[in-house]
Amino acid sequence: PEALGAINERRVSATVDPGFTELTSPCPSDEQVISGGAGGGGLVFETDIDVIQSFRNGNGWTARIINKANADRNVFVDAYCLNE
Numbered sequence: 001p002e003a004l005g006a007i008n009e010r011r012v013s014a015t016v017d018p019g020f021t022e023l024t025s026p027c028p029s030d031e032q033v034i035s036g037g038a039g040g041g042g043l044v045f046e047t048d049i050d051v052i053q054s055f056r057n058g059n060g061w062t063a064r065i066i067n068k069a070n071a072d073r074n075v076f077v078d079a080y081c082l083n084e
Helices: none
Strands: 007-016 019-026 031-040 049-057 060-067 073-083
Touching (some): 007 031, 049 073, 060 073
Parallel strands (some): 031 060
Antiparallel strands (some): 007 073, 019 060, 031 073
């Protein structure tokens, strides 16, 4: 059997205000999304970030996130993309 192509991590990160945020990490057109995930943190893990949904969205990965802090926090969404 032919070997699979490379799997590339495509990350989108942002600093978000308190409250609800939706963020999407897309795969390039020559890659196909196969999985993904999301979380909070930069250099330190953010304990006041809740990922309430994480799902495939077209050819990318979307997360719905709540920042429970009274300040901006760092969040990220990863799409794992298969090189076709």
